[in-house]
Amino acid sequence: xxxxxxxxxxxxxxxxxxxxxxxxxxxxxxxxxxxxxxxxxxxxxxxxxxxxxxxxxxxxxxxxxxxxxxxxxxxxxxxxxxxxxxxxxxxxxxxxxxxxxxxxxxxxxxxxxxxxxxxxxxxxxxxxxxxxxxxxxxxxxxxxxxxxxxxxxxxxxxxxxxxxxxxxxxxxxxxxxxxxxxxxxxxxxxxxxxxxxxxxxxxxxxxxxxxxxxxxxxxxxxxxxxxxxxxxxxxxxxxxxxx
Numbered sequence: 001x002x003x004x005x006x007x008x009x010x011x012x013x014x015x016x017x018x019x020x021x022x023x024x025x026x027x028x029x030x031x032x033x034x035x036x037x038x039x040x041x042x043x044x045x046x047x048x049x050x051x052x053x054x055x056x057x058x059x060x061x062x063x064x065x066x067x068x069x070x071x072x073x074x075x076x077x078x079x080x081x082x083x084x085x086x087x088x089x090x091x092x093x094x095x096x097x098x099x100x101x102x103x104x105x106x107x108x109x110x111x112x113x114x115x116x117x118x119x120x121x122x123x124x125x126x127x128x129x130x131x132x133x134x135x136x137x138x139x140x141x142x143x144x145x146x147x148x149x150x151x152x153x154x155x156x157x158x159x160x161x162x163x164x165x166x167x168x169x170x171x172x173x174x175x176x177x178x179x180x181x182x183x184x185x186x187x188x189x190x191x192x193x194x195x196x197x198x199x200x201x202x203x204x205x206x207x208x209x210x211x212x213x214x215x216x217x218x219x220x221x222x223x224x225x226x227x228x229x230x231x232x233x234x235x236x237x238x239x240x241x242x243x
Contacts, residue, residue: 004243005031011180014043016051024067025058026051038069039123041184041229045082048075049233070123076228081219083230086188091121103129105146106171107154120189124151126170128190130199131156134167138211142171149173153186155194155206164207164217166200181209182216184229191220191227 005013010033017027028047030037037043044066051064058064063076066084074085095103095117104111113131120126127150131137137156153170168190170183180186187206194200202222209216219230 001029002031002036006033009033012040012043014047016047019067021067021072023065024072025056025064027067030068037123039087039185041084041188042182044073044075044084044184045231045233048082053235078230081230081232083219083228086192086227086229087122089120089122089189089192091119094118095127102146102148102150103127103152106143106150106152107140108143118193120153120186120193122185122189124185126151126153126186126189128193129154134158137167137169140169144178147171147173153183153190155190165204166206167210168206168208169211179212181212181214182218182231183208187218187220188227188229191229195222195227
């Protein structure tokens, strides 16, 4: 699986398997070109889209259940859009002073420019950084060397009427993919963090990928005890391979 994921040269490659948990509709394993992830947002929605398109029938009428290394993840159909219930954070809370200084250096910001920073680990080990505005997020030119091994997600609010409520950028260590155009796992963690602390409304739209020439839109809503993270899925590659 890892060799094939490396060969595809895609951001992530998933493999759908029979579930081991009777509550799940299918099981998924998620690979980048170099490692396996316990959970990621894009592969979750894309895998659900592919499973349904291949004729999969969920056990429940309202949603389907994906089994992955991070546990069971519920996915609902909202019209033509799919959304996943954000998995629990396995690590959260403020970063220490040393990491906060490293974040400021990596983002080329004064320490006072970071309103808050928190661990948001739900598989990938994200650190969330809150800035005062979307304009500041868009202006960032990170220092790659100063990042070290940190996975950094940055979010800031847009002005009213901008077409999105927040701007998001995520920066990854290494050279394979320095900035992700849209990141479901980070947006899930950021929603839990910001909605939980009262700094984001219970329903909002985040924009991501702007600097990369993409127009990603992440639809977030809090319903009951769940945070739902949704986006549109489209089939772009279809074919067969012999492994």
